[in-house]
Amino acid sequence: MSQVKKVWVLAEKTDALAQLCAGGRQLGEEVGALVWGSRAEAEKAAAYGADKVYWLGSLEQGRMLEDYHLTISELLKKETPDLLLVQPSRRGKHMAGRLAAGLGTSVIVDAADITIVQGDIQIKHMVYGGGAFRVERAFGPTTITTVGAGIFSAPAEASGHQGEIDRGEIVEVEFREPAVSVKCLEKKSKAGAEVNLNAAKRVLGVGRGFAEQADLKMAEELAGLIGAEVGCSRPIAEGVNWMARERYIGVSGAMLKPELYLAIGISGQVQHMVGANQAKTIIAINKDKGAPIFQQADYGIVGDLSKILPALSGLIKANR
Numbered sequence: 001m002s003q004v005k006k007v008w009v010l011a012e013k014t015d016a017l018a019q020l021c022a023g024g025r026q027l028g029e030e031v032g033a034l035v036w037g038s039r040a041e042a043e044k045a046a047a048y049g050a051d052k053v054y055w056l057g058s059l060e061q062g063r064m065l066e067d068y069h070l071t072i073s074e075l076l077k078k079e080t081p082d083l084l085l086v087q088p089s090r091r092g093k094h095m096a097g098r099l100a101a102g103l104g105t106s107v108i109v110d111a112a113d114i115t116i117v118q119g120d121i122q123i124k125h126m127v128y129g130g131g132a133f134r135v136e137r138a139f140g141p142t143t144i145t146t147v148g149a150g151i152f153s154a155p156a157e158a159s160g161h162q163g164e165i166d167r168g169e170i171v172e173v174e175f176r177e178p179a180v181s182v183k184c185l186e187k188k189s190k191a192g193a194e195v196n197l198n199a200a201k202r203v204l205g206v207g208r209g210f211a212e213q214a215d216l217k218m219a220e221e222l223a224g225l226i227g228a229e230v231g232c233s234r235p236i237a238e239g240v241n242w243m244a245r246e247r248y249i250g251v252s253g254a255m256l257k258p259e260l261y262l263a264i265g266i267s268g269q270v271q272h273m274v275g276a277n278q279a280k281t282i283i284a285i286n287k288d289k290g291a292p293i294f295q296q297a298d299y300g301i302v303g304d305l306s307k308i309l310p311a312l313s314g315l316i317k318a319n320r
């Protein structure tokens with residue numbers, strides 16, 4: 001694949017930063033990383049393979065990440081990277097939108113594939129709620145895209161620079177106060193939101209086949225036994241509200257690429273499956289043998305989950 005000259009990456013979390021740096025190395029001759037936090041964080045980005053780390057410093061008390069849009073868009077205008085890869089977190093998407101507005105371009109969201117054809121950046125992403133893919137090209141000197149999970153894999157730390165952290169140059173960036181800033185007045189922790197489905201090797205998804213919230217205990221027990229994170233279909237998080245929104249999988253939720261996806265009481269509508277069909281192995285449990293999920297599953301069990309889940313957990317425990 002041909003490469004462009006400069007690819008920059010912007011991520012809030014370290015694992016996403018490592019993945020985007022790996023992607024940057026595939027797509028660009030030079031990788032630049034925009035990093036907040038301590039100098040150690042900036043050095044980490046260099047170890048992940050960034051040639052230049054644009055170090056934005058630590059967030060001052062009460063300052064929001066969003067306030068950096070002016071600082072970063074000025075930098076983008078000056079340095080004109082060909083491509084900016086952004087972590088698709090809510091804050092990442094927000095920032096991507098603001099940066100694109102500052103540059104007079106638009107964001108191509110949730111890239112499923114990025115190819116460079118003779119210097120032309122072509123981005124494939126899902127449209128019509130997962131019904132089709134479209135290949136798009138952005139106008140302007142810098143293409144901005146948020147990148148779906150699992151598109152690039154993170155290399156072992158420091159592989160980009162053979163472990164020599166100081167090979168990546170660290171450039172200190174001065175903060176530019178935007179005309180209108182966002183102030184954080186109060187922070188409250190959100191119960192149950194601490195989950196990183198993208199990083200999980202095994203995910204067990206629960207759907208509307210569960211009649212009662214209390215029945216989820218059967219799924220949680222099995223997940224614990226096989227070392228899986230629990231995710232869900234959208235109606236479980238945004239209909240009956242049995243789980244946090246961070247746990248729902250699909251086109252408008254988390255996009256996964258685990259080794260195993262175990263879908264229980266999930267019909268397999270396209271909007272859900274686009275978030276799960278990159279799994280290496282899909283196993284479905286559903287009482288309806290005509291459920292669409294069985295067309296995408298590698299293995300299927302037709303039956304009532306209230307009988308199958310305790311039986312599976314019992315078998316695993318008995319064979320330990």
Ligand SMILES: Cc1cc2nc3c(=O)[nH]c(=O)nc-3n(C[C@H](O)[C@H](O)[C@H](O)COP(=O)(O)OP(=O)(O)OC[C@H]3O[C@@H](n4cnc5c(N)ncnc54)[C@H](O)[C@@H]3O)c2cc1C
Nearest residue numbers: 207208209233234250251252265266267271272286287305
């Ligand atoms: C624009 C748009 C975006 C959307 N985005 C998403 C998204 O990101 N993620 C998402 O998940 N959905 C999304 N949806 C909703 C999606 O279309 C489906 O409605 C949803 O995924 C269905 O969830 P489900 O499979 O849990 O429920 P259902 O479709 O109701 O399926 C329940 C399944 O459980 C089975 N079942 C019932 N009882 C049992 C039992 N006792 N034992 C075993 N099996 C049983 C049934 O046979 C059925 O197949 C979106 C929809 C739209 C329009």
